[in-house]
Amino acid sequence: MQTPQVAFPNPQPTSAEEGQGAGGSxxxxxxxxxxxxxxxxxxxxxxxxxxxxxxxxxxxxxxxLRKTGERYAILEEIYARSGHFDVDELYAGMKERGxxxxxxxxxxxxxxxxxxxxxxxxxxxxxxxxxxxxxxxxQHDHVICTECHKVVEFxxxxxxxxxxxxxxxxxxxxxxxxLNLYGICGDCxxxxxxxxSASST
Numbered sequence: 130m131q132t133p134q135v136a137f138p139n140p141q142p143t144s145a146e147e148g149q150g151a152g153g154s155x156x157x158x159x160x161x162x163x164x165x166x167x168x169x170x171x172x173x174x175x176x177x178x179x180x181x182x183x184x185x186x187x188x189x190x191x192x193x194l195r196k197t198g199e200r201y202a203i204l205e206e207i208y209a210r211s212g213h214f215d216v217d218e219l220y221a222g223m224k225e226r227g228x229x230x231x232x233x234x235x236x237x238x239x240x241x242x243x244x245x246x247x248x249x250x251x252x253x254x255x256x257x258x259x260x261x262x263x264x265x266x267x268q269h270d271h272v273i274c275t276e277c278h279k280v281v282e283f284x285x286x287x288x289x290x291x292x293x294x295x296x297x298x299x300x301x302x303x304x305x306x307x308l309n310l311y312g313i314c315g316d317c318x319x320x321x322x323x324x325x326s327a328s329s330t
Contacts, residue, residue, distance in 0.1 A: 178208050181247055181264050188245045199230045203238045207248060213259040213280060246305075253280060253309060270308035276317040 185204055189196050206222055207214075216235055223230045239260060242248035249263040253273045259280070269284045288308060296303040313321075 174208075177264070178205060181208060184245065184247060184264070185242070188241065192241075194241070197234075199228075199234050200238045200241075202228055203230065203235060204242065204247075207242070207260070208262050210262070213251065213261045215257055215259055219260070251307075251309070253278070270310070272310045272312065274314040274317055275311050276313050279314055279316075281314075 181204065182201060185201070186196060189200070203219070203223065206219060210219075210222075216232070216239065219239075220230075220232055220235050223235070239248060239250075243250045243260075247262070247264045249261050251259045251261070251271070253259055253271070269282045270288060272281045272283060273279070288306075292303050292306050295301070
């Protein structure tokens with residue numbers, strides 16, 4: 130699912146956007162041969178992917194977990210996508226490529242990636258969790274339509290300024306934030322107006 134984006138003037142990067150270095154070697158084989166599914170909409174940034182693979186490798190090593198090809202293929206599929214996605218969309222994309230990966234492995238890998246901050250998880254007021262890649266991407270917030278559930282991303286440097294000010298005032302080192310605004314989008318309002326007009330004639 131492609132997510133519309135709105136950028137306000139001069140957004141300022143945060144430390145989370147600049148990324149962090151990490152040791153560890155990346156896996157080869159299964160993940161290296163993996164081609165993202167047709168559902169993937171973004172151009173895969175190979176340099177960024179390599180950084181993410183190194184961070185993920187270090188995280189798996191620190192936790193004493195296996196560095197399986199399936200986990201790296203899931204990581205690559207996520208970083209080839211744009212916008213938000215749910216577990217079913219990710220799983221279907223993997224199966225579309227004929228990759229033998231279980232739904233349990235998808236859930237488990239997503240949990241690991243969220244835990245490390247390489248993927249963000251959102252609820253958007255629904256029971257269905259939505260995910261998006263987060264490493265090296267600009268901090269952004271969301272406006273969600275309560276009627277059609279459309280999600281629009283926006284970035285405003287003033288929000289980063291508020292975050293910094295609040296952290297300074299309360300003596301907090303702010304790591305990240307989440308701001309979701311809920312309302313009714315223009316399309317849904319127009320449809321409601323058209324229905325109201327039709328019923329009154």
